[in-house]
Amino acid sequence: MELQFFKYQGTGNDFVIIDNRQQIFPKNNTKLVAQLCDRRFGIGADGLILLENDNMSDFKMVYYNSDGAEASMCGNGGRCLVAFAHYLGVFEREAKFNAVDGLHYATIDGDVVNLKMVDVDKVHEKQNHSFLDTGSPHHVQLVKELEKFDVQKEGKKLRYGLYGQSGSNINFVEQTNDDTFDVRTYERGVEGETYSCGTGVTAVALAMYESGKTTANEVHIHTIGGNLTIAFEKKDGKYSNIFLKGPAIQVFKGTIECSI
Numbered sequence: 001m002e003l004q005f006f007k008y009q010g011t012g013n014d015f016v017i018i019d020n021r022q023q024i025f026p027k028n029n030t031k032l033v034a035q036l037c038d039r040r041f042g043i044g045a046d047g048l049i050l051l052e053n054d055n056m057s058d059f060k061m062v063y064y065n066s067d068g069a070e071a072s073m074c075g076n077g078g079r080c081l082v083a084f085a086h087y088l089g090v091f092e093r094e095a096k097f098n099a100v101d102g103l104h105y106a107t108i109d110g111d112v113v114n115l116k117m118v119d120v121d122k123v124h125e126k127q128n129h130s131f132l133d134t135g136s137p138h139h140v141q142l143v144k145e146l147e148k149f150d151v152q153k154e155g156k157k158l159r160y161g162l163y164g165q166s167g168s169n170i171n172f173v174e175q176t177n178d179d180t181f182d183v184r185t186y187e188r189g190v191e192g193e194t195y196s197c198g199t200g201v202t203a204v205a206l207a208m209y210e211s212g213k214t215t216a217n218e219v220h221i222h223t224i225g226g227n228l229t230i231a232f233e234k235k236d237g238k239y240s241n242i243f244l245k246g247p248a249i250q251v252f253k254g255t256i257e258c259s260i
């Protein structure tokens with residue numbers, strides 16, 4: 001069968017996106033998703049996203065990690081899906097869509113997508129790291145000399161060692177200014193470092209605010225793949241009106257032959 005696909009990237013976090021409004025995609029075929037995401041035997045991506053119809057909102061997001069398993073929320077993927085839905089003409093200015101963690105709102109201005117993330121009730125502060133859920137689980141840890149840091153080795157160790165089989169994504173952080181941080185992320189389900197992680201940089205911004213490293217409500221993050229801005233409010237110990245903003249770009253489109 002010939003499958004039409006689109007390839008998007010959001011600060012270097014890259015995705016295969018498929019228009020599944022006609023329910024053409026075999027959603028339980030883990031092997032097929034993994035093969036499409038494979039960088040040597042497939043199209044190559046950190047994850048695969050299906051755009052589907054939703055009766056409560058403009059569209060629905062179904063997200064898979066590159067290992068083929070359906071996963072929790074993907075911030076950069078959400079931003080890319082908004083850009084794709086806009087390209088298809090599903091919405092004009094403001095989008096409302098359903099994802100695994102609930103309803104999201106977003107706006108698009110040229111290539112830049114501003115995505116509202118779920119509220120965060122608790123940041124767990126530990127001795128040398130923080131842990132929080134921004135739609136996906138995230139470990140946040142400050143390190144020195146981030147550029148030279150072995151993200152693959154240390155990320156993998158913490159992902160399984162501290163969090164067991166279900167695991168967590170692991171973010172390593174270095175502060176470069178009052179409101180600016182460099183971040184590198186080891187993503188579970190990709191089992192490696194990605195160029196950027198949207199729920200990850202959101203977690204970093206909140207964790208840095210919670211621990212007093214910054215007093216800014218708008219935090220700028222540099223990732224390997226580009227820059228993202230996170231804006232938020234804190235009221236009664238809880239974080240709300242959290243927005244993740246940055247570019248989301250269509251790279252190419254095509255068809256691939258696959259046996260379904």
Ligand SMILES: N[C@@H](CCC[C@H](N)C(=O)O)C(=O)O
Pocket residue numbers: 013065071072073074075076077136137169187188189190194196197198199200
């Ligand atoms: N790249 C994503 C996060 C995707 C989910 C993650 N790998 C997990 O399994 O928790 C993002 O931009 O948020």
